[in-house]
Amino acid sequence: MTVRVYVPRETTAASVGAEAVALEIARVAKRRGDIVRLVRNGSWGASWLEPMVEVEFDDQRIAYGNVDVEDVDSLFDAGFLAGGEHQKRLGPTAEIPYLRNQDRWTFFRCGLAESLSLEDFRSRGGFAGIEAAFAAGSDEVVDRVTESGLRGRGGAGFPTGIKWRTVAKTEASQKYVACNADEGDSGTFSDRMLMEGDPFGLIEGMLIAGFAVGASKGYIYLRSEYPMTQRILDKAIAMARDAGWLGNNIRESGFDFEIDVHLGAGSYVCGEETAMLESLEGKRGIVRSKPPLPAISGLFGAPTVVNNVVTLASVANILRLGPDRYAGLGVGRSLGTLAFQLSGNVKRGGLVEKAFGLTLRQLIDDFGGGTATGRPVAAVQVGGPLGAYLSEAQLDTPLDYEAFADIGALIGHGGIVVFDDSVDMAEQAQFAMEFCAIESCGKCTPCRIGSQRGSELISKIRSGENGADHEALLLELCDTMEHASLCAMGGMTPYPVRSALQHFPQHFRPRAEGKT
């Protein structure tokens, strides 16, 4: 009898040896005469357990965590093909608390399904969303997305339904769907994990967006740091095309849609939607002034839906299961789920999809298990390099867009980076300015030059040169950057700087008198 053995084909799993483990399992099985079918799924998101291998029998999956190439022989000896006992055995996948306690909506197929199997995708609800869309008609699709309360998951949190309505109502012979897969924030990897683990899920989301607004062409702007993702997406798009899910008159619906993948080239600011559009047009990634909104005049001047990967991938289930189900999750105006990403100095790093409303502390302690080093948590940066550093005292803030805005912070794309008490927050603040200086597109002076001066000022403060005066000047500079930059690069670099200064003033004094 053939036994199905799952080994993720996913960047993080591969980065800690999953490809070698997969090869070794195939080799040992062959040598022993065991008939094994290797299934390449995505990662479940429990990155701390990677490489995580699963064996399927009697309709359940048994997981083995942190499997090394050297473990493979002993796994076979222990009878792992029948779920045998072994020191790496974790038990049934469905009962791992880290996974069991999540609210999987957008990532429900991720880890579960074979990433590049259309059959598997179909059998787990795949393409039921676009079929529901065809049946409902485009106006109704926009209504349902609006009712679900879905907001853009790329960081800005703009209501998706309103954006789609604007594009749908704008008359034009050509419209576009531009998927922002330029996931440049440190501490974020949910877009990547989705594209690698459920690529057809993104394709379906783009089809629905295109159908809803009347666009016939979609682009995925993928960052070049994700080569494995690119290979998986290219394959998935070719498979979808062969099966008639892309191209002309898709499934006799009269709807035409094509998708191309375009690579970024290492520019952080191209994750900003208008810089991304410039880059998609083959130009320098310089931020555009708004208005006009991309929804009215976007790619090549045409009305364009610009959505993040996770936003688009959330839509299929909204149509399949109903907007009420989605809106029933979450709190206040933050409805549905967010795929939080735990990283940095945390024991159990990975992806945790939860309804909005739990606290940062629950996420870091209950899921993350505290720091990897075992030292106390000192600071947590939420929302990428432009997000505020939160102190230990702020960890009870509920994860919801408005509650975070109230404390001068942002949830952004859901990245959570944990630092222990060995961190030097003045060094982190200086890095925020340096990063802005490196990545600024150069259009706005406060961002281009202010970041350079900001880094110099922090350096002077750290060496004790006129500390108080330079600190006042730094805060003034932060004000100027915040209010006189077009986009979030210059506008929000002050967030990590000011929060570091506010919560960790002792770190900004020279070492002799301050931090030891």
Place this chain on the structure above:
Amino acid sequence: MSPQDREIAVAIIRSFDARPEMLIQLLHGFVDKFGFVSNDAVRLIADELNVSRADVHGVVSYYHDFRTEIPGRHVVKICQAEACQAMGSRKLTEHAEQRLGVELHQDSEAISLEPVYCLGNCACAPAVMIDGKTWGRVTSDRFDALIASEMDA
């Protein structure tokens, strides 16, 4: 540029139908094939796309991915962003500079050592990329082992 290289370069440009909006995509083709974008390449691309050399140069110089000098035989990138910083990437970078004998942003004949701002491998930090392959949980010892195995390959 040798006649053979020129032929390859023209083929890359024409595989994108010489469309100006494909400039970034075709520059990736140049870096994949030649490792960098030379002055000759800029001139050729401008001619083929019927745009100015300044337009091409502007794009080449804007993006980190487009080198204008020959890289080392192997390209090693170390993530310098926050999640990796929290797990010791600054120390790892110092170790790498010593081990490889080149500083960050520098090239030797054998190696180019570059910073990168996030490889999306943040839950298994610190992360490095060696010749296009991403590795995680990279301690100093593991870095040395990876360098030994990946550079022989």
